Amino acid sequence: MSSRATVSVVIPAYNEEETVARCLVALIEQTEPAEEILVVDNRSTDRTREIVEGLITAFPDAGIRLSSQNDEQGITPTRNAGFDAATGDLIGRIDSDSVVQADWVEQMRAAFAAEPEVAAISGPVDYYDMPLRSFGLHADDAVRKATVKLAGKYVFLFGSNMALRAGAWAAVRDSVCPDRADLMHEDLDLSVHLALAGLKVGYAPGMVAGISARRLDTSPRDFHFYVDRFERTYRAHDIHDPGALAPMAVLLGIYPMLHVQRKVEHRIEERRHATAD
Template sequence: MNLRPSVSVIMPTYNGEKNILEQLDSIRQQTYPVEEVIILDDRSTDNTVSMVKEYIKKYNLTNWQVEENKKNLGWRLNFFCLLNKASGDIVFPSDQDDIWYLDKINKMVDFFLSHSTANVLVSNYDELIEFGGVSYPCSQRVIEKVTQEGRIPFTLKNIYLNRPGWVYAVRKSFLKEVKIFFDFGVVPVHDSAMWSVGVLTDSLFILREPTGQWRKHGQSAMRTEKKDETKKGLFGIRIRKLERLKEITISSIHYLEHSSASIPQKKDRAQILHKLIREYEIRSSIMEKRKIYLVFTNISKYTSLHPILADLWFLIKNK
């Protein structure tokens, strides 16, 4: 990597006219030079595309480009398409409605320069909660055993992402590993892919300070999915959550099987992941049958105390 690495910012858009200009401002005004900004619209039905084009023209942003998908891909696939398009040494995913602090890129690039083994970097964030929005303070949840230099190690808890995708940055040279996760994953998501592959290769790090505001409102794609899930009832929601965790775990196993990268304790980590899959299958079965005693009869199949207590609490509370 050059002494002054080039930076790409990628942004998928869909019906984002309400908040997108504020986010574009926060990217344009970054204190670190941005080599390219690639915006890929997923067939918006509002004025998102025309607003972005007018913005680019207004500020003469010759290194910015906006493209439109020929068909709607959905936000997951749209992000992966953008990762493949980026050419900068370091790639920054961006949502269409958050606000970056103006030194975000500068601080995260500096971190990469001082931590040569970091391939994926996440940060903390502040929340901007609007009407209809719900706080999601994952930055307050403890990440286990983070090293003094900021590396997030492989543990049962750290396998699963603990930060939203817009606080990530990834080395372009590492995207080939993320692509393996995507190619062989089960319903892969860009932030989950980067987090999982980073943890598995001991190259996921955290910058322990906020780099922007996560706008929380009732119109995001993730929020819409969660509303749909509430129709399934409390037990249905919990079973679906366990299924998602199982999907991420299976995807991690597939990554280990297909990657040629040097992965520490590869066999041991694969065994742990297989145990987690069996645990999720048992837990889903218990939730379907809604029987408290089944937790105790299957207690040896749990991997730690926390899920045992969590299942007992949920079953007792919703008896």
């Protein structure tokens, strides 16, 4: 790229009044700001829209835009609407409870500039509601680097912390699966279609986002259904590569320990509140 790439950040949102302000403030306070921040509301019934509108008023130069996707309920059509509306050379994608580090946009630009052949990237995450955050980040980075090697050409994207070139989205937008039955990982489906189009998915270790570990609070049955989305996504595309399933094996392996840890933390927090009262 001869000049600095412009960046749009897409944030699908559904009833995220508790997290969306923190998410947006982290994007506003970047070392290199994004040109636009697109919050795509998907039939929220809480104060999500009101909070976003308040931040638009408070930070008129931050490039925050609020739109609606009311045709369908779901992350995939909401994400797609945001990608279609984005005007940047690069399109970042995070969740409304993601809290990106201060140099996230800068790291994104640098990663794409350093690897012109890469069409899309993911970065590591740290869990801001878990103890030992720095250790967790290093562990997550190590696991993601290992799974990238194992996955071969089917390197997966992580929707809570990813970006792709606008041209890559244009190349696959008409082929990505609508997944109206909500059985797949929408970010994994996107990465599969990029691979099938001959486009490379990479990994950017410096592009760090904080996310919630609330997924670990779900029951073993629900968590297993969530993880099984990997297999269902690959099966839907007739992909039977053992290496591609490496993330699934890792998640199932670490879940029992982390699930117990979360339970212990919740009990400690409950006791602390009870003592304070």
